[in-house]
Amino acid sequence: MILSPFEWTVAKRYMVPGRSEAFITLVGAISLVAVMLGVAALIIVMSVMNGFRAELLDKIVGLNGHAIVQSYDGKMTDWREIVKEARETPGVVRATPLIEMPLAASHRGMLRGILVRGNAPEDLKRLEPNVILGDLSRLQPDERNVAIGARLAENLGVRVGSTITITNPEGRATPFGTVPRQIGYEVVAIIEVGVHQYDELFVVMPMEQAQTLLMLGDAVNNIEIKTTDPETVQTTLQPLADRLRGRAVVTDWKQINSALFSALAVERVAMFIVLSIIVLVAVFNILSSLIMLVRAKTRDIAIMRTMGASRKSMIKIFVTAGFVIGALGTGAGVVLGFVFLQFRQAIVRGIEFVLGVNLWDPEVRFLTELPSRTDPGEVIGIVVMALVFSFLATLYPAWKAASTDPVQVLRYE
Incomplete structure (x- = not known):
């Protein structure tokens, strides 16, 4: 919509009315x-x-892989063969054995439920960026050393060099019944994954030590798999699942965390709809201001019509006046949004300090910090939506202005 100099001059005049308006x-x-x-x-x-979905996915997948192969009886003796089959599957990047078992750990009278993870050497190396204290290289197959989560260390009152006792209730049978197996391990590293649930439970050790603790012999109970694309993991691993049918089951990250990610998807759509309604309500203010402007400028409109201004010119003038308000508000909103996201953590801490409340509890939110990941496509969609709403809000007032009959308005002038 191209405006003539006359139309643009009048539109600018109406964007900032005088003192009387x-x-x-x-x-x-x-x-x-x-x-x-x-x-x-x-x-x-x-x-x-x-950001919440992406961070959660990165941390969960980074720790557990894109899929897990589990045997039906919880003990996989032919795991080397399955690992070989998995690595030969197109689209599979990595396949490594994994031992994972919920047990209990104690230290100086403190008892906590834990999740013991026995990892292969290459998986232990991938945890090095998460180490906040200690040395992960001391996790050797022939030494009773472990790394534990940061929150678990706080709950047990443990630091690097402390010894924790891990209890396996499935101990050895004796004439007096089953005696739980208790083994002491030195804590050589403290790790922080960033997912509160994991930092509160994880105890990581070499796979050989986990096999000894759980009396698995040479067996494992899981195989961790990573693929080229986590979104297509089910399709990628379907051939492997078919080959392993009857021996083991393949469970991908979507199935393992289905409740969590489904809830996030529903909440995301709901929030978009609710906030879109807020933008729509805001645009109604443009509609009301233009209606009042048309009523206040009825005499001016009639005079311009008698001087030769067309109905089309009136529509252009009032559409421009209202659309510019919406466009300026949209642009300012984009800037404000990016500024808030840039300083989001400082803003959250400031609000917490002023109100004296904890707005971001890691135990509830899973992550230790407020995440953010901006999708350019979504930002463009939001901008277009706001501009379209703003344009539609100008049509009725512009049409009313163009429909002004100068004869009726100026009859008694």
Whole structure:
């Protein structure tokens, strides 16, 4: 829509009415701020939701792989053959044995439930970026050393060099019954994955030590698999699942965490709809301000019509006046949204300090910090949606202005 110099001059004049229309100016300013806040809220919430899903997926998948192969009886003696089959499957990047078992650990009278993980050497190396204290290289197959999660270390009162006792209730049978197996391990490293649930449970040790603790012999109970694309993991591993049918079951990350990620998807859609309604309500302010402007400028419109201004010119003038408000609000909302996301953690801490409440509890949110991942496509979609709403809100007032009959308005002038 190209405006003539006359139309653009009048439109600029109507964007900032004079002192006599101060109330209209106030409503227009409120409209701009409302659109800005609505767009910023949409960008912030969608980016945080995307970041939460992405961070959670990265940490869970980075620790557990994209899929797990489990035997039906919990003991996989032919795991080397299965690992070979998995590595030969197209699309599989990595396949390694894994031992995982819930047990209990104690230290100086403190008892906590734990999740023992026995990892192969290459998997232990991948944990090195998560070490906050100690030395992961001391996890050797012939030494009783372990690395534990940061939250578990706090709960047990453990530090590097301390000894924890791990209890396996399935001990050896004696004439007096089954005696639980208890073994002491030195803590040589403390790790922080970033997922509170894991940092509170994990005890990592070499696979050979886990086999000894659980009396598995040379067997394992899981095989961890990573593929080229986590989103297509089910399709990629379907041939392997067919070959292993009757021997083992393949469970991908979507199935393991189905409840969590389904809830995130539903919440994401719900938040987008609710916040879109907020933007729509904000745009109604543009509609109301333009209606008041048309009523206040009825005489001016009639005079311009008698001087030769066409109906089309009137529509262009009022559509431009309202659309510019929406466009400015949308642009300001994008800037505000990115500024908030850039300093989100400091803002959260500031609000917590002022209100004296914990807004981001890792035990509830799974992650230790507020995540963010902005999708450019979503931002463009939000901007387009806000601009379309703003444009639609200008059509009725513009049509009313164009429908003004100069004869009726100026009859008694």
